[in-house]
Amino acid sequence: MQPHIPAVDPIPKCQDDEYAEVAWGKENLDGKFSAFNIPRPKVFGKQVKFEMLYCGICHSDCHMGLNHWNNANFPFVPGHELLGKVVEVGPEVTKFKLGETVGVGCFVDSCGECESCKAGFEQYCYKGMTGTYGAPKVHGRVGGNPKLRTFGGYTGSNVVHEDYVLKIPEDMDKEKTAPILCAGITMYSPLANWNCLEGGKTVGIVGIGGLGTMGIKIAKAMGNKVVAISTSNKKEAMAKAKGADVFVVSKDADSIKANVATCDVILNTVSADHDLNTYLPLLKKQSTLVQIGGVTSPHTIVNFPLMINRWSVAGSLIGGVKECQDCIDFCYKHSIYPDCETIEANKIDWAWDQLLGEGGNPDGIRYVIDIKKSLQNESFLPAKE
Ligand SMILES: NC(=O)c1ccc[n+]([C@@H]2O[C@H](COP(=O)([O-])OP(=O)(O)OC[C@H]3O[C@@H](n4cnc5c(N)ncnc54)[C@H](OP(=O)(O)O)[C@@H]3O)[C@@H](O)[C@H]2O)c1
Ligand SMILES: [Zn+2]
Numbered sequence: 001m002q003p004h005i006p007a008v009d010p011i012p013k014c015q016d017d018e019y020a021e022v023a024w025g026k027e028n029l030d031g032k033f034s035a036f037n038i039p040r041p042k043v044f045g046k047q048v049k050f051e052m053l054y055c056g057i058c059h060s061d062c063h064m065g066l067n068h069w070n071n072a073n074f075p076f077v078p079g080h081e082l083l084g085k086v087v088e089v090g091p092e093v094t095k096f097k098l099g100e101t102v103g104v105g106c107f108v109d110s111c112g113e114c115e116s117c118k119a120g121f122e123q124y125c126y127k128g129m130t131g132t133y134g135a136p137k138v139h140g141r142v143g144g145n146p147k148l149r150t151f152g153g154y155t156g157s158n159v160v161h162e163d164y165v166l167k168i169p170e171d172m173d174k175e176k177t178a179p180i181l182c183a184g185i186t187m188y189s190p191l192a193n194w195n196c197l198e199g200g201k202t203v204g205i206v207g208i209g210g211l212g213t214m215g216i217k218i219a220k221a222m223g224n225k226v227v228a229i230s231t232s233n234k235k236e237a238m239a240k241a242k243g244a245d246v247f248v249v250s251k252d253a254d255s256i257k258a259n260v261a262t263c264d265v266i267l268n269t270v271s272a273d274h275d276l277n278t279y280l281p282l283l284k285k286q287s288t289l290v291q292i293g294g295v296t297s298p299h300t301i302v303n304f305p306l307m308i309n310r311w312s313v314a315g316s317l318i319g320g321v322k323e324c325q326d327c328i329d330f331c332y333k334h335s336i337y338p339d340c341e342t343i344e345a346n347k348i349d350w351a352w353d354q355l356l357g358e359g360g361n362p363d364g365i366r367y368v369i370d371i372k373k374s375l376q377n378e379s380f381l382p383a384k385e
């Protein structure tokens, strides 16, 4: 594969159908985060404008911003766990009113017409979903300059077509709700697909980070037994406190051996290159290992154990709009929230370092940017021209 050299395009001035908004992003691959203004599309038609309250930091933000996925472009404004309050609606909006709390997850548009979109699986759109950040505007529901890629949620506000906006119950804990929009739904969707919604299964969760901890909580609340699988025993007490029934240390052969053939499904959220053959023996016969982490190196899988056990290795990507709303409603009903640490915009680089460091996300925390607070601090705002 040819290495992708990220383009660095200066941000053009706002067009008539755009307004300027503060964002925190990376101006180039090697740079740290800084504040700059971005053009946002003005409200029209079915567009909903919301002021941002909180935005979660997902490991995917780091992968894309560091060109791990070979598709970075700059300036880059990440963030796909957006939570805000509606401040303006377009004339054709029917689903949202001023003042309501809303969320936006990992995509802001899709073709709306293909088999996947019609079935509510917009994330598998045959023509490609439009990611909340770094994506070309191809399906027509993202306004403003068509040449600009989408900018994510590390910003003061956003404008999104109502079909891609989610309702957040007003009495949810807003500070902790944003990460449900990616970390939550990314675990909920495979649990639903692999028949764990009604409980009674044994679910393995590999990688006790932002996604993994939400996986433990959601799988448990559905009524499943949860096996937390981590690289060391450092997170055992934490994983059990979040609901894990069993803790397996993947680097300890005896720990794996003691739990062979116990899981009906394993959700693997590991964010760095790893050997799948470590985890496969934990599966029962005819069971599935679901790949969720955004790793890019190809895997080597030993063939005979697959056949002898009729194991499947599958993948899963976030969740569709309806499923995401179901996930929010499920978390609301069961009072499920990620363990969050709220930070201000000057600590984004630090939070990324926590996720990227040796061992990865040592506290199983979701870092969430308090946007309002960040906007109040002059020193985090773009320099005045
Ligand atoms: N498929 C999707 O739709 C989707 C959606 C969102 C995110 N993702 C991807 O899912 C991954 C996890 O995201 P996140 O936000 O949960 O990240 P995170 O908070 O940084 O957690 C990642 C976890 O992976 C484990 N890990 C890290 N390096 C490892 C290594 N070398 N070997 C084995 N385990 C290792 C660590 O768990 P332990 O300390 O427990 O070992 C770490 O806590 C990322 O790659 C992200 O891009 C995918
Ligand atoms: Zn994410």
Ligand SMILES: [Zn+2]
Pocket: 110, 111, 112, 113, 114, 115, 116, 117, 118, 122, 124, 125, 126, 127, 128
């Ligand atoms: Zn489609």
